[in-house]
Amino acid sequence: MNRNFKYNRLWLPLLIVALWLPLSASAMEMDDCLGCHSDSDMVGDELVIDEGKFTETVHAEMGCVTCHESVTEEHPDDGEAVSNSSCLDCHEELGDEYMATSHADNATCSDCHNPHQVHGLNTVSGPDMNAQCFQCHEGPDVMDSHAEWLPQASLHITKVPCITCHTAAEGYDIVLNITQKQDKLKGYRFSSHADLKEYSGEKEISRLIDIDGDSHISLTELRTFNLNPAYSELELGGTLVPNEMSHNLSTLDNRYDCTFCHAAGPGSMQTSFLALPSEDGLYQRLTVEEGAILDTLYGTPNFYMTGSTRSASMNIIGLIIICGGFIMPIGHGTLRFLTRKNRKH
Amino acid sequence: MTEEHSDQEHQDQIYLQPIPVRIWHWLNAFGIVTLAVSGAQIRFPEYISLLGSYKSAIYLHNTAGFVVAISFSLWFFYYTFVARTMANLYVPRVDDLKSGILRQAKFYFLTYFLGWENPHHPTPDSKFNPMQKSVYLAIMFVMMPLVSLSGIFLTNVDPLRGLIVMVGGLKLLAGLHFLLACSLIAFLPTHIYLATLGRTPTEHIKTMWTGWEDEEEGHGEESTNADLVTSR
Numbered sequence A: 001m002n003r004n005f006k007y008n009r010l011w012l013p014l015l016i017v018a019l020w021l022p023l024s025a026s027a028m029e030m031d032d033c034l035g036c037h038s039d040s041d042m043v044g045d046e047l048v049i050d051e052g053k054f055t056e057t058v059h060a061e062m063g064c065v066t067c068h069e070s071v072t073e074e075h076p077d078d079g080e081a082v083s084n085s086s087c088l089d090c091h092e093e094l095g096d097e098y099m100a101t102s103h104a105d106n107a108t109c110s111d112c113h114n115p116h117q118v119h120g121l122n123t124v125s126g127p128d129m130n131a132q133c134f135q136c137h138e139g140p141d142v143m144d145s146h147a148e149w150l151p152q153a154s155l156h157i158t159k160v161p162c163i164t165c166h167t168a169a170e171g172y173d174i175v176l177n178i179t180q181k182q183d184k185l186k187g188y189r190f191s192s193h194a195d196l197k198e199y200s201g202e203k204e205i206s207r208l209i210d211i212d213g214d215s216h217i218s219l220t221e222l223r224t225f226n227l228n229p230a231y232s233e234l235e236l237g238g239t240l241v242p243n244e245m246s247h248n249l250s251t252l253d254n255r256y257d258c259t260f261c262h263a264a265g266p267g268s269m270q271t272s273f274l275a276l277p278s279e280d281g282l283y284q285r286l287t288v289e290e291g292a293i294l295d296t297l298y299g300t301p302n303f304y305m306t307g308s309t310r311s312a313s314m315n316i317i318g319l320i321i322i323c324g325g326f327i328m329p330i331g332h333g334t335l336r337f338l339t340r341k342n343r344k345h
Numbered sequence B: 001m002t003e004e005h006s007d008q009e010h011q012d013q014i015y016l017q018p019i020p021v022r023i024w025h026w027l028n029a030f031g032i033v034t035l036a037v038s039g040a041q042i043r044f045p046e047y048i049s050l051l052g053s054y055k056s057a058i059y060l061h062n063t064a065g066f067v068v069a070i071s072f073s074l075w076f077f078y079y080t081f082v083a084r085t086m087a088n089l090y091v092p093r094v095d096d097l098k099s100g101i102l103r104q105a106k107f108y109f110l111t112y113f114l115g116w117e118n119p120h121h122p123t124p125d126s127k128f129n130p131m132q133k134s135v136y137l138a139i140m141f142v143m144m145p146l147v148s149l150s151g152i153f154l155t156n157v158d159p160l161r162g163l164i165v166m167v168g169g170l171k172l173l174a175g176l177h178f179l180l181a182c183s184l185i186a187f188l189p190t191h192i193y194l195a196t197l198g199r200t201p202t203e204h205i206k207t208m209w210t211g212w213e214d215e216e217e218g219h220g221e222e223s224t225n226a227d228l229v230t231s232r
């Protein structure tokens, strides 16, 4: 929220200037462009734009020509190369941050982002974020190099997206996803919209958990979902993701320190979201009642970060048990001391 | 221990704790204390940092966990297959349950204070009194296997995810591990305290170190004990 506000305030005037002229002409032109560029028979596989995906993005509002300014009326017959505008023109803040890192020599913006299919941090799942990195960093290599210092590296990499450790965000949230059993040995995978539709039938898939339909998940709703025998194949898994995007893509020393994640004072780990898949493969987030991650029994049975998601009531039970162990020595010991004369033979 | 002279030396003593048992006992004791301290740091890193970094606490905990789990298996193997006294020593007999526990409880909580004798006299064949038997049974046959098993699950969360879900989830498993750990920790003060209830406070503790316990006068089991001692 905050960041978008800042963005709008700084960039809106600039944007309006930049977009105004082309916008008026391009409303029609975008359809023209897509007339050819959404059809692989016309332009070949390389130059096809996925129309369905593009029109859903915020970039679609700008039209094609905003970014491809040099395109002429005669295109493609003029044989002229078409210009591509630079991401940095509009994304100065994130762009500068990224360009200052040494990773900028290794990958350009479009290596990770398809400019025609952009999506925000809040609409992608952990595995999808990691898929961007896995294009160049091979999965097995990453596992091996991280396993050298990180116990249970494969668990971490599925639960902690790369950018949680390799970018410098200010805060982190826990995002819950519905996962489901696949083959016996393979464990769980993220459910797709279609998967969940099989369970919800006519209803919206959000109603699987959000029973009262208020777009907010209460602890009771979580419990009901977790205990429903009809959903025994479904499980809520958690991922720890930045709550705002940073592009300071580097190796941050404090991520060596496990207590960056595995220690937290009281009151932390309170915020969480539920991410539901939509038909286009992206995700939509619903807020979850505070403290769900810490709830001992039902909140999210399958997310537990030692050190930071311990439950306070469990601590009290543990303390009582340990104190119980001192009843015998103290009680018996006192009587033993008082009656010591009886045992002098 | 089979040599003549040691037999002489220990004339009025019985050989109660054979070497493998003593090694196991101290390995286990040391292991559990290590596990308790490192486990505490794993759960409460903001308050406890005795063992340095979080990572070293985890590595230490995992290592000690496997040492304890393996030594537990050896212990089990030794008593069941080598000494073949597992059932005898650890499983309470019918009369233990009917009257033995009561008799022993009466001693600990009443007649002990009056200065009476312990009704149970340990022999290599029957080391534990009926109360000890029941408590050790619960600890060695229920809690230790469960804490080790849950610990092994927690070191392999990703590969064993399916099983963990079947058990009721990671959170429940970690909670179980924690509460079992607390129970074992709670057992320590009681255990150590009871160990001081011999004729001298250090008697039983010395026995666990040297293996030999002073024979009490006037009890009719010497001959069998001597046989047992020399046959070992």
Ligand code: HEM
Pocket (backbone or CB within 6 Å): A306, A307, A310, B032, B035, B036, B038, B039, B040, B042, B043, B057, B058, B059, B061, B062, B064, B065, B066, B068, B069, B147, B148, B149, B150, B151, B152, B153, B154, B155, B174, B175, B177, B178, B181, B182, B184, B185
């Ligand atoms: C015998 C085999 C054991 C194994 C394999 C084992 C393993 C584990 C594992 C894997 C964890 C999670 C953190 C980590 O990876 O280190 C853990 C946590 C813990 N363990 Fe153990 N453990 C064992 C026994 C014990 C015992 C005997 C105690 C205490 C007497 C203990 C106390 C704890 C505590 C307090 C935690 C923190 C739990 C939490 O945050 O919920 N563990 N243990």
